[in-house]
Amino acid sequence: MPRDSRIAAIVGINEYPLRVVGPGTNALQIKASCAAKALEDAGFTWQDVDAVYDTGTDQGIGGLGICEYFGFKPKVIDNTSVGGTSYEFHANHAMRMIAQGKCNLALITYGSTAHSDRRAIGTAGATGQGVSNMLNNMEDPWGLTLIGNYAMVKQRHKHQYGTTDEQFAAISVATRRHAMRNPEAVKAMTDLEFVGVREISVEDVLDSRIIAYPLHLLECCMVSDGGGAVLIASPEMARNARKKPVWIIGAGEATKYRENGGDITVSAGAQSAPVAFAEAGVSPSEIDILMAYDSFSITVMCMIEDLGFCTKGEGGDFVSDGKLHFDDPRKPTINTDGGGLSSNHPGARGIFLLMEATRQLRGESTSQVDGAKLAVAVGNGGQLGSRHATGVTVLAAD
Amino acid sequence: MAPLRPQPRFPESDTESFWEATKRHELTYQTCNRCNGVIFYPRRHCTYCGSDDTGWNVSQGLGTVYTFSVIVQSRHPAFKDLGAYAVAYVDLDEGFRIMTNIVGVQDPTTDIQCGMRVKLRWEDQGEGEVSLPMFEPA
Ligand SMILES: [Zn+2]
Numbered sequence: 097m098p099r100d101s102r103i104a105a106i107v108g109i110n111e112y113p114l115r116v117v118g119p120g121t122n123a124l125q126i127k128a129s130c131a132a133k134a135l136e137d138a139g140f141t142w143q144d145v146d147a148v149y150d151t152g153t154d155q156g157i158g159g160l161g162i163c164e165y166f167g168f169k170p171k172v173i174d175n176t177s178v179g180g181t182s183y184e185f186h187a188n189h190a191m192r193m194i195a196q197g198k199c200n201l202a203l204i205t206y207g208s209t210a211h212s213d214r215r216a217i218g219t220a221g222a223t224g225q226g227v228s229n230m231l232n233n234m235e236d237p238w239g240l241t242l243i244g245n246y247a248m249v250k251q252r253h254k255h256q257y258g259t260t261d262e263q264f265a266a267i268s269v270a271t272r273r274h275a276m277r278n279p280e281a282v283k284a285m286t287d288l289e290f291v292g293v294r295e296i297s298v299e300d301v302l303d304s305r306i307i308a309y310p311l312h313l314l315e316c317c318m319v320s321d322g323g324g325a326v327l328i329a330s331p332e333m334a335r336n337a338r339k340k341p342v343w344i345i346g347a348g349e350a351t352k353y354r355e356n357g358g359d360i361t362v363s364a365g366a367q368s369a370p371v372a373f374a375e376a377g378v379s380p381s382e383i384d385i386l387m388a389y390d391s392f393s394i395t396v397m398c399m400i401e402d403l404g405f406c407t408k409g410e411g412g413d414f415v416s417d418g419k420l421h422f423d424d425p426r427k428p429t430i431n432t433d434g435g436g437l438s439s440n441h442p443g444a445r446g447i448f449l450l451m452e453a454t455r456q457l458r459g460e461s462t463s464q465v466d467g468a469k470l471a472v473a474v475g476n477g478g479q480l481g482s483r484h485a486t487g488v489t490v491l492a493a494d
Numbered sequence: 495m496a497p498l499r500p501q502p503r504f505p506e507s508d509t510e511s512f513w514e515a516t517k518r519h520e521l522t523y524q525t526c527n528r529c530n531g532v533i534f535y536p537r538r539h540c541t542y543c544g545s546d547d548t549g550w551n552v553s554q555g556l557g558t559v560y561t562f563s564v565i566v567q568s569r570h571p572a573f574k575d576l577g578a579y580a581v582a583y584v585d586l587d588e589g590f591r592i593m594t595n596i597v598g599v600q601d602p603t604t605d606i607q608c609g610m611r612v613k614l615r616w617e618d619q620g621e622g623e624v625s626l627p628m629f630e631p632a
Contacts, residue, residue, distance in 0.1 A: 221570035222500045224501060228502070230535050232502075234502075234535045237499045238581050239570060239572070239581060240581040248582075308563045309565075356589055356591050
């Protein structure tokens with residue numbers, strides 16, 4: 097049984113509608129625009145915000161810079177920056193601060209122009225420039241790309257558990273199907289000039305070119321522009337919000353590294369998920385909606401296993417029988433907005449996981465699951481095959 | 495001539511000894527004198543107990559491929575014309591895991607497997623430069 101106590105809720109969301117912003121719009125402007133629209137969604141005002149959560153990486157002096165840009169003088173500033181899952185960390189931290197009475201309305205913001213900047217995030221490899229430290233001195237010379245980093249995890253998963261390329265492809269197939277039902281995702285794929293903006297088959301995935309063996313193009317996320325804002329409120333404020341609150345009922349965060357003798361197929365989610373589910377008082381089998389960070393097919397495979405939706409190593413069978421699709425009666429349904437694979441990935445995706453989970457629990461998704469009551473947002477920050485963080489946020493409908 | 499790969503850059507006092515040793519074709523790793531933990535990547539303290547009482551050892555250079563990827567698309571100028579090349583984690587017999595390249599194979603996608611035994615092969619980059627510890631089938 098989900099726990100009864102209600103201590104903090106998502107009350108407002110806004111996802112920046114464009115995935116190609118073009119010249120003349122920057123990350124800070126995206127954040128401010130989304131903040132204003134999320135406040136509209138919640139029915140609150142600019143003056144109501146008393147806590148700011150942002151990675152602080154888009155302007156000088158971190159949290160100080162972003163607060164001045166917005167024009168806020170918050171009581172709480174948190175600039176936790178652990179890559180793409182920073183936003184689950186932010187939501188979890190905000191829940192705890194609200195529970196302690198330190199703030200009443202927390203704003204989480206994200207903005208990026210990764211596509212317009214032509215950042216070759218997946219294939220650039222290390223530059224060999226910037227500040228030198230232990231990590232880049234030991235890793236830069238080998239030519240590993242970001243996609244290659246995740247490909248090493250997929251390779252080990254295939255070796256250790258016999259997982260097949262066909263099984264991995266099922267994740268891309270389900271996600272694209274959901275994307276084709278979401279007009280913003282269709283526009284994103286069109287604007288980013290995807291070859292074939294349509295539903296895809298397992299064969300399509302396997303026929304797409306290899307970027308870093310054994311990862312195919314259609315197992316890799318897009319690089320878009322974009323951003324968003326999420327508002328988290330105390331129960332008192334949540335009762336006055338324009339829409340039904342979506343309650344945060346469980347939270348866990350963890351990190352993991354390259355370790356001597358470590359198992360690369362096990363993510364930090366194996367540490368953070370049990371904490372989150374225990375706090376929530378629910379088990380994975382009760383979860384209707386799984387918003388899993390789909391930077392790559394392998395990321396979703398690891399999250400499904402490490403969160404306990406199935407036994408470690410049995411993710412291949414679990415994902416390939418159709419249950420992930422929104423119209424299949426079995427649980428869980430994944431990534432109903434179209435995911436990072438086919439809707440939105442401007443370099444970090446964690447905030448969009450919270451947003452689509454909120455839409456589902458409000459009944460607003462373009463691939464709505466009837467009667468969805470419980471959702472999990474699970475992010476992956478950093479790089480799965482070396483050092484990464486996994487934030488888990490369990491959410492419940494009002 | 496292709497541009498040089500990204501190089502380790504100094505001063506950087508955690509890994510400088512490791513890279514200096516490569517010029518003598520020695521693959522080195524640390525062990526902790528308090529808890530006997532094997533420490534890698536190099537750093538000043540033991541990651542298991544926090545002790546700064548650590549010592550250097552030289553590996554025999556024999557190990558096993560833990561996992562790998564074959565990079566087909568790289569935009570980095572030093573790698574983009576190299577063709578498909580393999581990046582791997584290799585588990586050395588002494589108990590440490592290193593990121594490296596697997597070389598000395600015809601087709602990296604078919605000729606490398608997880609669990610394959612490999613041995614050290616130094617890739618010299620030129621006079622005064624660090625040498626790169628790569629691996630080939632044993
Ligand atoms: Zn020790």
